[in-house]
Amino acid sequence: MTETIGFIGLGNMGSPMAINLLKAGYNMRVYNRDLSKTQTLVDAGAKRGVRPSDVVEHGGIVITMLANDEALEAVTLGIDGILTHLSPGGIHISMSTVSPDLARKMQKLHEQQGCHYVAAPVFGRPEAAAARQLWIAEAGHPEAKKRVRPILDALGQGIFDFGEEAANANVVKISGNFLLASAMEAMGEAFTLGEKNGVERTKMYELFTQTLFACPAYKSYGKRIAEKNFEPVGFTMQLALKDINLVLDSAKEVVSPMPLASHLSNRLLSGIARGRSDRDWSELSRGVLDDAGIE
Amino acid sequence: MTETIGFIGLGNMGSPMAINLLKAGYNMRVYNRDLSKTQTLVDAGAKRGVRPSDVVEHGGIVITMLANDEALEAVTLGIDGILTHLSPGGIHISMSTVSPDLARKMQKLHEQQGCHYVAAPVFGRPEAAAARQLWIAEAGHPEAKKRVRPILDALGQGIFDFGEEAANANVVKISGNFLLASAMEAMGEAFTLGEKNGVERTKMYELFTQTLFACPAYKSYGKRIAEKNFEPVGFTMQLALKDINLVLDSAKEVVSPMPLASHLSNRLLSGIARGRSDRDWSELSRGVLDDAGIE
Structure with a gap:
């Protein structure tokens, strides 16, 4: 069965990345604070959520690609946020460039809720994202990394592993x-x-x-x-x-x-x-x- | 007829470079302030000079590969120096890393004496010099650059031209x-x-x-x-x-x-x-x- 992926953050990096996952055959639900930015993805076959929690399912996979620490905290920890809807067994792939400090906190909170936080920040400009030419630094729980590997493969040209501490990738x-x-x-x-x-x-x-x-x-x-x-x-x-x-x-x-x-x-x-x-x-x-x- | 090249400065860059010119078939006279450093070259077929002027002939080619501005000034402008023995028609290929200011002064002095000063500083470590893998930035009079081209080709893997102002290469x-x-x-x-x-x-x-x-x-x-x-x-x-x-x-x-x-x-x-x-x-x-x- 094909995984359904939740994708949050459709900026000039997130949007071409989400498109590539659709092209790779994944079912997709998308959320963006400015809802108008979801239209391209909806036209391409994704379902739109109006709250972050709308794109997350228990045990599923959600990807975030956001501008900064504040945005990641808001979509993850808020009342309609990711964390409470992801457990048990879900995986949050955090691809934003955020602080190592927040990654440490996030990994701990996800583990306390019985799900996983994989840090997978990317190198590459929007053109590289569109061309699946990103390089990805990943870190997190080994089982979680194994499950998300095909997804990361669909987004980049190379993945470098930095162990179990999510913060290391950041x-x-x-x-x-x-x-x-x-x-x-x-x-x-x-x-x-x-x-x-x-x-x-x-x-x-x-x-x-x-x-x-x-x-x-x-x-x-x-x-x-x-x-x-x-x-x-x-x-x-x-x-x-x-x-x-x-x-x-x-x-x-x-x-x-x-x-x-x-x-x-x-x-x-x-x-x-x-x-x-x-x-x-x-x-x-x-x-x-x-x-x-x-x- | 094969050119005879004068080579001054047999440090850890100059020595492998001079060896490569001998291997390429050039006749060679060498000078080094510490005369003991000339032995390897003499063993390989070069003639030893005891003063800078000993390795220079009228209309000939002399290469300098020295540590700094002071050393270049000493071997060029001194009483037994290069400049007075090189004219007319000779070429001084200056491969040391020296100041743009000194290069300007040197080019002017050489032209006043009816000879040419070509700046040809190199990029690469001693291993690269030995392997003829240097990259060379050259600048100077067009005719002079044309004449010395085969010599530079014997020393490096690529030459980049920066026009007529010698200082530009520096x-x-x-x-x-x-x-x-x-x-x-x-x-x-x-x-x-x-x-x-x-x-x-x-x-x-x-x-x-x-x-x-x-x-x-x-x-x-x-x-x-x-x-x-x-x-x-x-x-x-x-x-x-x-x-x-x-x-x-x-x-x-x-x-x-x-x-x-x-x-x-x-x-x-x-x-x-x-x-x-x-x-x-x-x-x-x-x-x-x-x-x-x-x-």
């Missing part, structure tokens, strides 16, 4: 976003040094991304930064700031200074102060241009 | 070392955040270097940083500090703030203060561990 996820933002800052500084010395930014980009840094992170973000063209928006400055602050919160909690993360937080904050809140996060590199007095 | 080179050091700092911070949260450093390394950061820079340095094993030494902390300070000098000159480069300078300085001057530069990431109170 630590890895926010660390990855930190590495990406660090690479953007570094390229922004390097290309601008080149530009002010009379070297073409795109020529530098070509050398580096064909040699030492021939990898997706530098190729995709580096192109934007070299060309100073930050369209289309895949992941906003605002969300990037949220993630870097999750990194800094975790760093404080485990007592591990991260000077580069602190700098990135200020860099993003300054971009937001200049009205770039909803621009792509690669535009954090414009802060380097601002500092250098050029466009 | 800007690119020091920017590349800045990008590498930035990536090391970022990985150091990320892996240490993971470790203090209970995530294995090497597991994080595996995910990142098989996905977003699947490139030589992250794979090679990331492995050292994840495993905290910084042997063997390829490029020292001391030399890395020199290069980051070249970046900061150039940044000041063109008025382009580089906060990450400033941080890296302090990070390297602190490593040196802790006695790591001659250790591999990837050990700059140990500063993150020190800061976090772990080994």
Whole structure:
């Protein structure tokens, strides 16, 4: 029998992911706070719920793909939330980028209710989500991971396992976003040094991304930064700031200074102060241009 | 007729490079301040000079691979130096990592003497030099670049041209070392955040270097940083500090703030203060561990 999946959070990542699960043959119930965003999925064959609990069944599987800790807490712990409707035996696959702290709390609460919480945050932009090219970091109870494996396989190109502690997958996820933002800052500084010395930014980009840094992170973000063209928006400055602050919160909690993360937080904050809140996060590199007095 | 090449500077990069030119069939004269380092090359068929000028002929080609600006100035401008013996028509291929400022000065002085200065700094560790796997950024007079092309081809796997201004190649080179050091700092911070949260450093390394950061820079340095094993030494902390300070000098000159480069300078300085001057530069990431109170 095909599993029926509940899917909560149909933003620019969640929506193509849910579409892919429908295409893979899963029955689906969907919920989104802004109900209008469910229409594409309903047209494609999903059933719409008007409360989070509407898409959850006892012993079933529910996926959440939400913007932040607050949203995950609201749909999970509220009176019409996931948790009370999922038990016994259900699994909550939490794919949002949330704090390791909340993942710890969530895993505990789910286990107390006799169900499982699997953290499975993803790497990849909306285009990658649509193309089933996401990379997934997963962590949680072994039996639960086994049951959800076909679902994750239908969403991504590779799954990396980080053990039983759900929070571990979230630590890895926010660390990855930190590495990406660090690479953007570094390229922004390097290309601008080149530009002010009379070297073409795109020529530098070509050398580096064909040699030492021939990898997706530098190729995709580096192109934007070299060309100073930050369209289309895949992941906003605002969300990037949220993630870097999750990194800094975790760093404080485990007592591990991260000077580069602190700098990135200020860099993003300054971009937001200049009205770039909803621009792509690669535009954090414009802060380097601002500092250098050029466009 | 085969060119006779003068080669000055037989350190752990210059020595394997000179060997490769001998293997490629070039006649060779070599000079090194510490004469004992010339023995390997002499055994392989090179002639030894006791002064820089001994390895230079009018209209010929001389390669320098030296530690810093001071060494390049000494062998080029001194009384027994390269410059007066190279004209007319000779070419000085300068492969050291030196300041853009010195490259500008050198190019001008060589042109005034009727010869050419081609900047051709390299990316790659000593193993890469031995395996002819260097990447080379070149800049200088078009005719001169044309003449030296077969020589550069015998040393590397790829050549990237940055126009006629020699200094441009040096800007690119020091920017590349800045990008590498930035990536090391970022990985150091990320892996240490993971470790203090209970995530294995090497597991994080595996995910990142098989996905977003699947490139030589992250794979090679990331492995050292994840495993905290910084042997063997390829490029020292001391030399890395020199290069980051070249970046900061150039940044000041063109008025382009580089906060990450400033941080890296302090990070390297602190490593040196802790006695790591001659250790591999990837050990700059140990500063993150020190800061976090772990080994």
